[in-house]
Amino acid sequence: MMTDQSDADAELPRVDPIGSDEVDAGAFEGLDTPLLYGLLHFHRIANGVREGGDNRGFIDIHVWRSEENNEPYNARIMESLLTLVCFYTRDRSWNVYYGDPAVRARLEAAFEYWVGMQHEDGRFSEYGVEEWNLASTAFATKFIGQALVYLDDGPSIDAGLHDRVVESLRDALLVTFRHGELTEHGRSYSNQYSNAFAGAGAYLSLFDxxxxxxxxxxxxxxxxxxxxxxxxxxxxMDAPDWSYNLGTHQSNLLQAHHYLQDTEHLPQLVEKEERWADWVAYNALLEPADPDATAGDTPPDGGFFLNCAADARNxxxxxxxxxxxxxxxLPHxxxxxxSAEERDTWLAELGEDFEDSWPVIDDLVGDFSALSPYSFLHLDHDTWYPSGAxxxxxxxxLPYVASDRFVHQHVDDRTDLVCTHVRRPEYYAIFNGAPEASSDQRFGLGILWHPDAGTVLQSRKDVRNTTYGTRTGPDDAPYEGSGLDIAYTLGDTTVDPEAGSHELPAGDSAPLTVEYPLGDAGHKSIRFGEEDIEVTVTHDGDFVESIPILASDGRLTVSGARVGADYGDTTLSVAAEAPLELAVFSTPRRFQSSASRRQSGVPSVARPxxxxxxxxxxxxxxSDDLTYRLSFSE
Structure with missing residues (x-):
């Protein structure tokens, strides 16, 4: 039941804090457990709503997005409306803010401000006054759509204001689906556009x-x-990106699935995830858990190392x-x-962590995601966890586990990116290449994996001296940092890559050779053989070949023209045919055991x-030429 319009100029009451001595940490269960942190800091978010002036209602506290963009014109900041709505509407014994009049007053002021930010055509701004864009508009549909779902089941806000919020959400959806510039931008930054599918799902669950x-x-x-x-x-940016594909996209699909799972649109969502899962199955490589690593009470897990050098953004x-x-x-x-068992165990351990440290709780520190609205977005969205078996x-x-012989290609027809996956009994390797590269992409040998040792070589984007490739000097960008004119030969047959995901005929037996020029200075050939990978470089004058190796501290040796990396029962050898100068240096980047379950104070459901x-x-x-081999031995 809605109420009458409140006085927009009325003084906003302060929201009272709640002390840790007033809260029973043991009362939080399941997915509500992370809300304990938000509950104790909620008054700061609510009281961050500006009380007067032209920007009355702006949520003026740095807990979401970067500090330099924490400006009244930025609609992304106002996504924290979901935080306000969550505590206003969540009916729990521990939630002292449920239906609280002071929270309602500040929530209404914030909604008034958000509605007033919108362009008449439905767009919102992010990086400057009236700098309308897709991200601020489409993300708003997801967060405000879910906020309206929470309000539909909980205490009310002003009736007229509620109607205007609904109309603003509708306008944002319409302009996202219709506006030519937003649509074209979304083709390159798809995580932004697909927010509207989540937002539309929430909206259509409420309104015909x-x-x-x-x-x-x-x-x-x-x-x-x-x-x-x-x-x-x-x-x-017209390229892969693990960060957004695993993050924002999966959030969008999770919310969309919640509202569309019983509709005729489910097959389209499944098709999206099926194609994405095929990409992941070849490019996310299982890492064996370190038996000596500390992993808390739950079984250790090595996670996945990613073929990431062709990513364009992060x-x-x-x-x-x-x-x-x-x-x-999906089959895999x-x-x-x-697993479902692990998830239940972790949630129980989260509660125990809070109870053990109670009443001490992390401070709310200004940060990009110090108290992200994502913490409150998926509380009621069902997900799925398999049993351990x-x-x-x-x-x-997974293809590289189920088979030890194939050559497979994933090919994009927008930029002609080709990721070639070569599996042989001794190794699994991925080579990435395209005719053009963004300023951050790095092509060439992207990742190398062994069934027992896990990932032993991994290139990455964006850096000059720690990625795979050939350089004129140690601190120069590699030739593989620009577009490559690549020839693929499988046995005696030239391979013409085709868009999509394809297994190559004869890939289970014939060797694959990849060749490309090094600018105008030389030529490179990589032959993926039965037992090793042979690399041959010809180059006018001096050059440096860089090979990024993943190994534990103290496990690398350099002897003559050979580098060895020890992985227990398996050794990686990088060996040249003739003596040459070799140098190995370590980087600060370390992948290390961690049992932490907190990020910015908020516990996360994550396996150690x-x-x-x-x-x-x-x-x-x-100088002039070099041949070396990568191989494994026991």
Whole structure:
């Protein structure tokens, strides 16, 4: 039941803090457990709502997004409306803010401000006054859509204001689905656009709106070919990006699935995830858990090292599994999820962590995501976790685990990126290449894996001296940092890459050779053989070959023209045919065991990492020509 319009100029009451001595930490259960941190700091968020002036209602506290962008014109800041709504509407014995009049007054002021920020066509701004863009508009649909769902089940706000919030959400959805510039931008930054599918799902669960539904249906079908590569990844700067694909995209699909799972749109969501899961199955490599790593009370897990050098925006080199409701429809979807048993154990341990440290709780520190609205977005969205047996069976079906002989290609037809996957009994390697590269992408040998040792070589984007490749000097960008004119030969047959995901005929037996010029200075050939990988470089004058190796501290040796990396029962050898100058240096980047469950004070449901590897770079200094081999021995 709605109430009458409140006085927009009325003084806003302060929201009282709650002391830790007033809260029973043991009362928090399941997915509510992380809300304990938010509850004790909630008064600061609510009292951050400006009380007067032209910007009355702006949530003026740095807990979401970067400090330099914490400005009244930035609608992304106002996504914290969901935080206010969550505590105002969540009916729990511990929630003293449920239906609180002071919270309502500040929530209404914030909603008034958000509605007033909107362009008449439905767009919002982010980086400057009237600098309307897709991100601020489409993200708003997801967070405000979920806020309206919470309000539909909880205490009310002013009736007239509620109607205007609904209308603003509707306008944001319509402009996202119709506006040519927003749509074109979304083709390159698809995580932004697909927020609108989550927002539309929430909106249509509340309102019968044929116009919005028709546009949503058209854009959802359109997205299969325009937001997602035929190779399977979702476009970010027209390229892969693990950070957004594993983060924002999965959030969008989780919310969309919640509202669309019983509709005719479920097959489209499943198709999206199926294509994405195929990409992941070849490019996320299982890491054996370090048996000596400390992993808390739950079984250790090595997570996945990622083929990430072709990413264009962010660098994400290692991730743990993450649950998704869409995984239940896929043959190896469960491979990337924690098990249901582990999830239940971790949630119980989170509560124990809080109770053990009570009443001490982390401070609320200004940070990009010190108290992110994402903490309150998916509380009621069902996900899916396989049993431990189902998860292990799904991992056995991963292509590089199920088979030890194939050559497979993932090919994008927008930038002609080709990721070539070579599996032989001794190794699994991925080579990345395209005719053009963004300023951050790095091509060439991207990652090398062994069934027992895990990932032993990993290149990355964006850096000059720690990525794989050939350079004129140790601190110069590699030739592989620009576009490559690549020739692929399988046995005696030239391979012409085709868009999509394809197994190559004869890939189970014939050697693959990849060749490309090094600018105007030389030529490089990489031959993926039965037992080793042979690299041959010809170059006018001096050059440096850099090989990024992942290994534990103290496990690398340099002897003559050979670098060895010890992984217990397996050794990686990088050996040249002739003596040459070799140097190995370690980097600060270390993947290390961690049992931490907190990020910015908020507990996270994450399996403890059980990996202890550091990035080392082996450099071979040579002139005119060089041949070396990568191989494994016991």
């Amino acid at each position: 709106d044929p116009e919005v539904e028709a546009l949503f249906e058209r854009r959802l079908e359109w997205s299969l070919d325009h937001l997602q590569s035929p190779a399977g990844f979702f476009y970010e 660098t994400t080199r290692h991730r743990q599994g993450k649950g998704s409701p869409l995984h239940q429809y 979807g469960g491979a990337f999820s924690p 189902e998860r292990d069976e799904a991992r056995e079906r 990492i059980a990996v202890d590897k550091r990035l080392f770079v082996a450099r071979a200094y040579s």
